Amino acid sequence: MLSRVANLVYWMARQLERAENTARIVDVNAQLVLDLQSRQAADDPKSWEPLVFVAGNDEKFVELYGEAVTERNVVEFMLFDRRNPSSVISCVSHARENARCVRDLLAAEVWETLNTFYLKLKDDDFARYAQLGSSEYLNRVKAQIQLFYGVAESMLPRGDEWWFFELGRYLERADNTSRILDVKYYMLLPDIASVGTALDMIQWGSVLRSCSAFEAFRRSRRGQLNLERVVDFLLRDELFPRSILYSVAEVEQALLRIVGHSEHLVDNPASRLAADLRSDLESIATSEIITDGLHEYLDTIQARIDGIHSAVQDTFIDYPTSRAKILV
């Protein structure tokens, strides 16, 4: 397909996946704060600060809101503020613009689902969020995005448009799951003493729930909730569709389908990087990661995902004309 169109589809999927995960990150934090069961903790800037760092947006936040890291400011920033390019409203708005440009490619229902969602979302604000409660409000947002995926899945032909959609969606998900794990890391940082306590287990339970992974974790028979087991599950589970390993494997598959009919692209940098990351995740021991520092490890994962993104752009989208293959 046209590179420009492939890129529009790819970013549409990334933006929507990011919107969904931003909603999940806010959700898991709101629940963690509740679990702290202490008035001071809920108002403590430290309860909300991690989100801003984890999303990689701390500078933008300070620029817009100064040092006031309150629940209200963080929620405004992450859900409703169009000045933050990663807020839910920004992501959904960009995804809709992209969808509009490739409307011909999408069935009417696919476009309408996204358009209707955007039109509802654009008038929401913190008051609406507070009125419904974080959990209810964020569930509605997630459900709308899930609806879009469902409609897209049942309508889109499995040509390049579908595989660029999958590529964007799973690359973004791999990145975002690593960030959700990181929220917990930040929360625990000042309080290593609580490791292994009941509170700790409640918190890991929330992390799993925010990825809709609680039941799947239980069924995976990994036993009691603890740091190592939860990290291992979200990092390396082969079957759970939000784990990083699963997402990277899907990225690899999508790339395989995209290059499937082009012999000259079978060996390409994006596929190589995805395969390397997948095999590293398969072979690494979670206990070692934790010993060496989970946060640092997640940082390298995020950098490698970004490397795959750049390779995708260089290979399929922004390639220099001079070295491009001329198709016959």
Place this chain on the structure above:
Amino acid sequence: MSDLFQSYDHGRFYDEMFAGPGQPRPHYQRLFDRFGQMDGISNLLERQRTADQTFINRGVTFTVYSDTAGTEKIFPFDLIPRIVPAHEWAVLEAGLTQRMQALNLFLTDIYGEQRILREGVVPTEMVETSKHFRREMMGFAMPRGLFVHINGTDLVRDVDGTYRVLEDNLRTPSGVSYVLENRQVMKRVFPNMLRDYRVRPVETYANDLLNLLMHLAPSHVPEPTVVLLTPGVYNSAYFEHSFLARQMGIEIVEGSDLVVENDRVYMRRSEGLAPVHVIYRRLDDDFLDPTVFRPDSLLGVPGLVNAYRKGNVALCNPIGTGVADDKAMYYYVPRMIKFYLDQDPILPNVETYLSSDPKDLAYILEHLPKLVAKSVNEAGGYGMLVGPHSTQAQIAEFREKIIANPRNFIAQPTLGISRCPSVCGSAIEGRHIDLRPYILNGETIKIMPGGLTRVALRKGSLVVNSSQGGGSKDTWVLADEYQSQSQTQGGPEKLIV
């Protein structure tokens, strides 16, 4: 007897449906009878709602330039068709074919020998001062000798019912998608009447257009790739671009999708560069190639003109056709027909005054309140003055513009153009209409039977453009001569062309 038309005001214009109060023309008799069987207007209004909803659901929309939000609107559609009897169409077809032949010969000549200038039939300065004359194309060997491929000629009928050419659109005429969509909707709303009338189909247009585009491809390419080049999704005609691309099964591309390497054009696909042989461009000359025309254009393709000149890619329409649809050049088309074909024009022009001619200029300035004055290079109803509908201040302002740049304007008498019954609110009233047939010039000249009938839905308005409150009607060209009782009673309708 139909109640629907009981209070219909026939007016002082040529009415497409009625020869006189309560007297439908023969080819409208069947529609008149059919509407008479309806229970008043409510049945018709219900069908109108069905039609409107169908357009919304199908996404048949256009974008209004002045609206910063880029809001999509449906092009208003009127249910009462414009019916053209077979004998009228035969004359229109012959006239439009003749005109296309002459315009093609004119463009060939202008970018070649310039015989028509040397023999003084068209003044040289008319060509040289035309904004759309492209010196870059002088001496260019146009593929298949076709210097223009698509023309949308606007026709009106005057008070006598005579069809007259109002203007040619030789650059990127739009509107054909509405013709095709209007027919789809009419098939749902009036299936029986369409069948009984034996209306000629318009559905082969996309196929004919694709054949034309393939015909233009460089001859050494066995399976040419054709693309449609659009200015982008925010262009007011984007719906039409994507509609035609879908109908023809070709890729719709933006300028940034195309690159030129070694004077060959490619589109950037995710798997590499795919060669492109024919470009159906819906982008004006000025924007095509920033290295040759407007350097600030971000919509075009650097190097495209060189690839074109080398014969590696065909453009439809070719570069430089605009010199012949300049509204001042229009004045000379009847002379071109005489000069190149040695024939009299089958379809007359509207009487036209050139403000570049001192005698005409004096007349124009004196009679401006009665005239329609037009800028020669504008389209879409922009840059014009309808004298009788303008304030003194507007007229004075336009007068100054004409004096400042006489080459840039023409004027025509305010035409009492024909009206057709239209659904207006909850009544049927006469509204002014025009007709834009689409003429394809490929291996042969092909004209879609019918075309876009635009209707000025604002009461009394003469401006039919979509950007100025116009709508459209389906145009029914009948396959057979219409036989009816009234025809045998009243004698055959006089052939008015």
